[in-house]
Amino acid sequence: MAKQPTALECGLAILHSTFQKYAGTDGDNKTISKKELSAMLKEQLPMLAGDECVTALMETLDQDKSGTLDFMEYCVMITTLCSFASGHMPPQ
């Protein structure tokens, strides 16, 4: 019988499949455009889906100023959101 994936393996798989689901809509599945990020947030994290929030996230996370988020920048977003949601943010 195949080994069941662990909780953390499932968590990592969700992060990756969510990126792939939204990154591919404009033909380039390696990056997430602002439009794709907006669609992702509307469907996946509705409380963050406002235009201002999408713009702020893009400006903060698009470290190489490419106008898109690559997978690493996307993962930093997830890390930041996770920290905010769990109240673990370091003192500013």
Next chain:
Amino acid sequence: MAKQPTALECGLAILHSTFQKYAGTDGDNKTISKKELSAMLKEQLPMLAGDECVTALMETLDQDKSGTLDFMEYCVMITTLCSFASGHMPPQ
């Protein structure tokens, strides 16, 4: 009827609950010790559970040299593992 959590909400919840599950075993539930990290990897990511791997992860991720991983350092680990697993690592 209560709204179903989205996939990404579930992913974030898994990351947080996994941290809490292992961070609390030594009484300090805000950080993960080397022993707790080893237990987490053995149960959650067995392919990374070797002593060398645990030591390398701790040395790389324990940015403030506290001997433990806080939640942000843990999230960086998740980001790195996710990138490795998905082949999205930036060129070294």
